[in-house]
Structure formats: C-alpha cells, structure tokens
Amino acid sequence: MVNNIKLSQKNLTEISKRISCPTYDRGNLKTGIVHIGIGGFHRAHEAYYTDQLLHDTSITEWGICGVALLPSDTKIYSTLKAQDGLYTLTVKEFDGSLSKRVIGSITEILFAPENPTHVIEKMASSEVKIITLTITEGGYNYNEATKSFDKENPAIVYDIANPLAPKTVFGYLTQALKLRKENGSKGITIQSCDNIQGNGHMAKKMLLSYVQMAEPSLVSWIEQNVSFPNSMVDRITPATSPNDIERLKKEVGIDDAWPVVCEPFKQWVIEDDFVNGRPLWEAVGAQFVEDVVPYEKMKLSLLNAGHTVLGVLGALSGYSTIDEAVHDVQISTFLKHYMDTEVTPTLADLEGVDLEAYKASLLQRFGNVNIKDQIDRICSESSAKVPIFVLPTVTTNLETNGSVDFAAFLIAAWAIYSLGKDENGDDLIIKDAMKATLHDRALLASSENPKAFLEIESIFGQLIASKRFVDAYTKAYQNLVKFGIKKSVLNINTI
Numbered sequence: 001m002v003n004n005i006k007l008s009q010k011n012l013t014e015i016s017k018r019i020s021c022p023t024y025d026r027g028n029l030k031t032g033i034v035h036i037g038i039g040g041f042h043r044a045h046e047a048y049y050t051d052q053l054l055h056d057t058s059i060t061e062w063g064i065c066g067v068a069l070l071p072s073d074t075k076i077y078s079t080l081k082a083q084d085g086l087y088t089l090t091v092k093e094f095d096g097s098l099s100k101r102v103i104g105s106i107t108e109i110l111f112a113p114e115n116p117t118h119v120i121e122k123m124a125s126s127e128v129k130i131i132t133l134t135i136t137e138g139g140y141n142y143n144e145a146t147k148s149f150d151k152e153n154p155a156i157v158y159d160i161a162n163p164l165a166p167k168t169v170f171g172y173l174t175q176a177l178k179l180r181k182e183n184g185s186k187g188i189t190i191q192s193c194d195n196i197q198g199n200g201h202m203a204k205k206m207l208l209s210y211v212q213m214a215e216p217s218l219v220s221w222i223e224q225n226v227s228f229p230n231s232m233v234d235r236i237t238p239a240t241s242p243n244d245i246e247r248l249k250k251e252v253g254i255d256d257a258w259p260v261v262c263e264p265f266k267q268w269v270i271e272d273d274f275v276n277g278r279p280l281w282e283a284v285g286a287q288f289v290e291d292v293v294p295y296e297k298m299k300l301s302l303l304n305a306g307h308t309v310l311g312v313l314g315a316l317s318g319y320s321t322i323d324e325a326v327h328d329v330q331i332s333t334f335l336k337h338y339m340d341t342e343v344t345p346t347l348a349d350l351e352g353v354d355l356e357a358y359k360a361s362l363l364q365r366f367g368n369v370n371i372k373d374q375i376d377r378i379c380s381e382s383s384a385k386v387p388i389f390v391l392p393t394v395t396t397n398l399e400t401n402g403s404v405d406f407a408a409f410l411i412a413a414w415a416i417y418s419l420g421k422d423e424n425g426d427d428l429i430i431k432d433a434m435k436a437t438l439h440d441r442a443l444l445a446s447s448e449n450p451k452a453f454l455e456i457e458s459i460f461g462q463l464i465a466s467k468r469f470v471d472a473y474t475k476a477y478q479n480l481v482k483f484g485i486k487k488s489v490l491n492i493n494t495i
C-alpha cells in the first residue's frame with residue numbers, strides 16, 4: 001500500500017475503501033455511557049459490542065464518552081483525541097487470518113487530570129445513563145487483610161481533602177452523584193467490567209465506604225437511585241505491539257497510532273439491573289441473566305487463574321508469551337491437574353455449565369499462536385490478581401479438605417519469581433504496585449524462611465495460619481530451589 005491514511009473522522013470515507021468502517025452517523029450519537037479506563041480491554045469488548053449494536057440498529061442514544069483518569073493515561077488520551085475516538089480492532093483468528101474493523105462507538109474523550117470539572121459534569125448530565133468501569137482489579141482499593149476499603153491510601157486521603165479536583169474513581173463518582181442528586185436527575189447505573197467476583201457488589205461496597213467518609217448525606221440517595229449490576233467479561237486482549245501498528249500500515253495503509261488486537265472469542269454476561277435504561281446489548285451477543293455468580297466463578301478461577309499459572313511458571317521457565325508456556329507439555333499438564341483436582345471440585349454447584357468443555361476451550365484459546373499474549377501483561381499486578389483468581393479456590397479447598405498442592409506450588413513459584421530472575425538468570429520485568437514489598441519478602445523467604453512471603457497480609461490474609469497450606473508451600477519452595485522450575489513441575493505432575 002503506497003500512502004498511509006491517518007485514522008480520523010474526516011478520512012473515514014477514504015479509509016472505508018480499505019477496511020470496514022462505521023456506517024452509522026457518529027455525529028448524531030448522544031452520549032449515554034461514560035466509560036472510565038479506555039485501555040485495550042474496553043476497546044476490544046464493551047466498545048466493540050456497542051459499535052456492533054450501533055451498526056445493526058438505528059439507535060442513537062448510546063455513544064460512549066471515554067475518560068482517561070490517571071496522569072499516566074496521557075498517551076491514550078492524546079492518541080484517541082487526535083483520531084476522534086476512532087481505532088482499529090484486529091481479531092486474530094486461530095487460522096492466522098485477521099479480521100479488521102474501525103470501531104466508532106467512542107465519540108468523546110476526556111482527560112480527567114486536565115479538566116476534572118468537565119468529567120464530573122459529564123457523568124452528571126441527564127443524557128448519561130450508565131457509567132462503566134475498567135479500572136483493574138487493584139483499582140477498587142480493597143484490602144484483603146481487613147476485608148474492607150483502604151481508607152489510608154494517600155490518593156483517597158487527597159480526594160477527601162480536594163473533592164472538586166479528585167484523583168480516584170471514588171472521588172469522581174461521588175461528585176458526579178452529588179451533582180445528579182442536586183439537579184434532581186434520574187438515577188444511574190454503575191457497571192464494573194473488571195475481573196472481580198461480584199464486581200458490582202465490590203464497586204458498590206467500595207464506593208459507599210468512600211461516600212460514608214466524604215459525603216455521608218449522599219449514602220441513602222445512592223442506595224435508592226444507583227444500581228451496580230454484576231457482570232462477567234471475557235476477551236483475551238494482549239498489549240498492542242509495534243508490529244501490530246506496522247502491519248496495519250503495510251496491509252491496509254492505515255496509520256492508527258494505537259490499534260487494538262484480540263482473540264476471536266468474546267463473552268459478556270450481565271445481571272439485568274439497570275435503573276435508567278440500557279443498550280440492547282443482547283442483540284449483539286451479550287447475555288442478560290439473573291445471577292452472574294456461576295459464570296464469574298468459572299471464569300475467574302479457570303481462565304484468569306489459568307493465566308496466572310501459565311504466566312508465573314512460564315516466566316520462570318524463560319518464556320515470554322502465553323502460547324509458548326501452554327505448549328510446554330509439563331506446564332500444560334500442571335495446569336490441567338490444577339484445574340481438575342483443585343478448581344473443578346470447588347465449582348461443583350454450578351448448574352447448567354459444561355465444565356469439561358469450558359476447560360478444553362481454554363487450553364485451545366491459551367494456545368492460539370497468533371495472539372502472542374505477553375507473559376509480562378499476565379504477571380503484571382499479580383498482587384491484586386492472586387487474591388481474586390487463586391486464593392478463593394484455596395480457601396474453599398482448605399475448608400473442604402480438598403487438595404491445595406498445585407496452588408501452593410504456584411504461590412511458591414511466585415515468591416521465587418518476585419526475586420526478579422528467571423531460570424536462566426535473566427531479569428524479569430515485574431510491574432506491580434506492590435513490587436517493593438514483594439521483592440523484600442521474596443528476599444527474606446530465600447534467605448531465612450520461605451514462609452516470609454506468605455506474611456504479606458494484604459494479599460494472603462490469614463493463609464499463613466493454615467499448617468496444611470504452609471507445609472505444601474514450603475515443600476514446593478524447597479523443591480523449586482533445589483531442582484529448578486522445569487524439574488519441579490515435572491515432579492509435582494508425576495506424584
């Protein structure tokens with residue numbers, strides 16, 4: 001392709017000669033949704049579903065306003081702003097073929113640090129009926145040790161002192177809801193799209209904890225006027241690589257500074273609890289159900305925990321992508337054992353779900369060699385992920401006398417991973433808000449007692465009090481030190 005066309009609204013007609021583009025009138029869309037956190041996942045999932053809906057129907061009230069909340073979101077903000085909210089989504093099929101489409105459902109972009117008032121007013125406007133969130137597992141400010149909102153977090157303390165120029169999602173939501181109440185506006189739905197068991201319940205509990213401190217008179221209005229549906233979200237969306245950007249230029253002549261790539265599979269199961277209307281997302285494949293719990297449990301404890309297994313064991317083994325890890329027979333055997341002997345028994349009460357088929361489909365999805373999902377991405381923020389993805393399974397197994405050996409091995413491997421070197425002595429890139437604590441504890445574990453790692457209470461709670469878990473963990477740790485990752489995985493697989 002000779003000349004590259006810059007992705008933007010004014011070039012869309014030209015671009016549509018090269019790739020499928022929105023045919024609906026973007027200029028005519030009202031903003032019915034404000035979304036906080038416009039990373040890859042939102043753009044491969046909710047914005048994609050909404051784009052399909054806008055494409056297939058004549059509705060106009062569900063355009064999305066994307067909010068970049070953090071100062072570190074400058075790049076995504078300026079990129080999307082320069083492209084009028086447009087971006088390309090490339091679906092990497094199993095056979096290696098690529099389906100590409102320009103997504104048009106994000107019609108406004110705001111950068112909160114630059115203009116907090118604008119964001120608050122937008123969320124409070126009567127046109128907006130839903131606020132959706134992808135703020136990551138760690139974004140909920142939940143402390144595992146106290147099982148409650150972390151009131152001492154400096155950003156929270158700051159927001160209470162500076163209510164009109166907040167930094168956290170809680171500060172923004174509180175001001176927006178306060179304004180809605182003052183304006184006599186209708187209620188609103190706050191919908192979490194993060195990987196958390198009972199993500200709606202969590203969003204509600206954490207927001208109300210904040211409001212209780214910051215604006216106590218608002219609590220009862222929220223209880224009566226705001227709903228927080230739970231949802232299960234799923235689509236593997238690796239970080240965009242420079243190759244993805246180059247490929248678009250080379251193959252279709254489109255200059256998109258931040259395209260999104262993802263797997264073909266997608267699933268969105270939502271509790272039907274919207275106080276002020278909602279898009280007909282079911283018309284484009286979302287499932288509305290009364291109870292999302294079974295779907296969430298299954299996904300978090302098999303897919304997300306499966307990712308953590310492949311990520312940690314894969315990183316230590318020197319792999320850099322998830323497909324490499326799952327194609328290592330010993331690692332995939334470990335994963336199957338973990339899923340079958342430790343996770344599956346804890347899911348016994350899930351009705352109407354074919355667990356065997358689900359597990360088989362996961363192995364296939366993990367193995368998609370075209371996705372090249374980065375192990376660095378999977379292992380990032382493990383301190384927030386492990387308590388949600390892995391530890392509930394451990395807790396149940398400790399109560400029911402089920403096996404915890406594979407989970408204990410995984411945690412031991414994570415302790416060794418946190419030292420920062422793989423099996424070959426190469427540096428691991430660790431991205432974690434708790435990186436320093438993890439590293440300090442990992443050092444203590446290696447120099448004094450492996451148990452030191454389990455003493456991080458905000459991650460492990462009281463797990464250290466379980467002799468059975470500590471014994472299994474210590475044994476796995478010692479084996480890992482003595483035999484290394486590959487041989488230890490082989491040993492545990494053959495017990």
Ligand code: CS2
Nearest residue numbers: 233234235236237304307378
């Ligand atoms: C991953 C998820 O972050 C992680 O550890 O497990 O991002 C996963 O890819 C998505 O939840 C898939 O739906």
